[in-house]
Amino acid sequence: MAVMRNTLAQLAGDRRFVIVSTVVPVVVIYLLSVFWDALNTPLVEQSRFAVPAGAFIVHFVTYVLTAIVLVRERVAGTMERMFISGYRPGEIVAGYLGAYTLLATLQSIVILLVLTLLFDLGLGLGGTLEVYVVMWLMAVVSLALGMLVSNFARNEGQVFPFVPLVMMPPVFLSGMIVAIDALPTWAQTVSWAVPLRYAVDVIHEITDGGGLADAWAPLIMLPALAMVILFLAARTLREEV
Amino acid sequence: MMDDGLVVVASGLVKRYQSVMALAGLDLGIRRGEIFGLIGPNGAGKTTLIRAIVGALQPTAGSVRVLGLDPIADRWQLRRRLGYMPQQPALYPDLTTHRNVAFFAAAHSVHANSGPVQRTLELVDLVDRADDPVRTLSGGMRQRVSLACALVHEPELLILDEPTAGVDPELRATFWQRFREMANRGTTVVVSTHQMGEALECDRVALIRAGKVVAAEGPGRLFRSRRATVRLDDGNGERRIDLDDYERQLPALMHESSAARVTIEMEPLDDIVLRLIREGEE
Numbered sequence: 207m208a209v210m211r212n213t214l215a216q217l218a219g220d221r222r223f224v225i226v227s228t229v230v231p232v233v234v235i236y237l238l239s240v241f242w243d244a245l246n247t248p249l250v251e252q253s254r255f256a257v258p259a260g261a262f263i264v265h266f267v268t269y270v271l272t273a274i275v276l277v278r279e280r281v282a283g284t285m286e287r288m289f290i291s292g293y294r295p296g297e298i299v300a301g302y303l304g305a306y307t308l309l310a311t312l313q314s315i316v317i318l319l320v321l322t323l324l325f326d327l328g329l330g331l332g333g334t335l336e337v338y339v340v341m342w343l344m345a346v347v348s349l350a351l352g353m354l355v356s357n358f359a360r361n362e363g364q365v366f367p368f369v370p371l372v373m374m375p376p377v378f379l380s381g382m383i384v385a386i387d388a389l390p391t392w393a394q395t396v397s398w399a400v401p402l403r404y405a406v407d408v409i410h411e412i413t414d415g416g417g418l419a420d421a422w423a424p425l426i427m428l429p430a431l432a433m434v435i436l437f438l439a440a441r442t443l444r445e446e447v
Numbered sequence: 448m449m450d451d452g453l454v455v456v457a458s459g460l461v462k463r464y465q466s467v468m469a470l471a472g473l474d475l476g477i478r479r480g481e482i483f484g485l486i487g488p489n490g491a492g493k494t495t496l497i498r499a500i501v502g503a504l505q506p507t508a509g510s511v512r513v514l515g516l517d518p519i520a521d522r523w524q525l526r527r528r529l530g531y532m533p534q535q536p537a538l539y540p541d542l543t544t545h546r547n548v549a550f551f552a553a554a555h556s557v558h559a560n561s562g563p564v565q566r567t568l569e570l571v572d573l574v575d576r577a578d579d580p581v582r583t584l585s586g587g588m589r590q591r592v593s594l595a596c597a598l599v600h601e602p603e604l605l606i607l608d609e610p611t612a613g614v615d616p617e618l619r620a621t622f623w624q625r626f627r628e629m630a631n632r633g634t635t636v637v638v639s640t641h642q643m644g645e646a647l648e649c650d651r652v653a654l655i656r657a658g659k660v661v662a663a664e665g666p667g668r669l670f671r672s673r674r675a676t677v678r679l680d681d682g683n684g685e686r687r688i689d690l691d692d693y694e695r696q697l698p699a700l701m702h703e704s705s706a707a708r709v710t711i712e713m714e715p716l717d718d719i720v721l722r723l724i725r726e727g728e729e
Binding site for chain 1: 501502503523526527529531533535536537538539541542546550551553554555580596
């Protein structure tokens, strides 16, 4: 609890960080709506395009910010000091997860609100809430991924090579742009390792008129993946810079 | 079990980073309740030794026991009993002084609004800045916050890595006064520094060079053979005499001399340490 309280206090003290992490996705979604309007295609439903894109933005921003914040902690020496003061890896990971989940919750709400305002999603309240659950779960997976990746970077600069490595596969292999069935067999196989694939599966089920219960299998994969990645993050959390 | 009252025992300690040998078979024993200085030039291995003591790195070879425990295998047990102040302040700049201290206190189940937190802030003289974010404090104040974080849980063993680096002389004197008070209460204080003058404040000092202890003595014994240059002026001109052992030779010289004016230039402590290190290596 102490790590979570401390991280929340840091977030409260670093308003610029909180503003950037919520305003940047809004700007990106606005640009997306401009792009969509310019595209002017009646062939694809707005919700099938915009909602997965929103989930991807949550994924991207949460992942990058978490990774950078944790590496910053390592570089500043506070991570090592936490360890030497007696905080254990599980406590540290759980504390960060708790605090940043609150931020991700806020971020997901803002993104979904903006999506609803700028696009004709036609989801209704129930569908919108179901999409929110998926986005929130995706944010938790992204937090876990950010934590895991931060364990392998010695400074902020080393986070950036991991960005395309982690963020490009979801663009092509999640079903967001091209249906997974249309991909070559090897790419379909790789897509099983892409968390966004499961989020997009569930979102498409909702936008096609179904509900969470109809997509329980990919839905359950999101918390399962989050747990596996968090376990790996706690196991690989190092004291040494 | 402690080895003969020694709080820290290092034997043949080696730490190698690829081609760099940071610790090269270091032997050391630190006694309970003493202020023990680790003195040496930059890159001598002081910080590596400290990190081995606190269990932040795995030695390549050799062994180290701290409070009778293995710093790696028993790290969580050990860390409840030691306080550590790293070289860089390692604080949260956006959080207040009080919150920083309270956070590190919480790791030892010391409550944020408890007596120890308040007492520690008083000890480092930061009560009036307790509610200010650390980023608004001066460098010296940040060092004091960092010190407070290390000693808020009243550890048996306090390990300070260059605590006075970048600190003005007045604050440095205050720090050493605090260290002495803690040692008088039974806390073992291990301090690394590259400021040779601080060796005089310690009960014992280890001179470290290239990952080895080249001398470990009380500062009185260590600096006993201090060199000096004496200038004697009898009115007809100045005579310069170099003394190899100032303490022994000066009384005799003064007894023989009839000079009207005597100027003594003591060998700087830095030079003594470097000379002792060279002699130790030979």
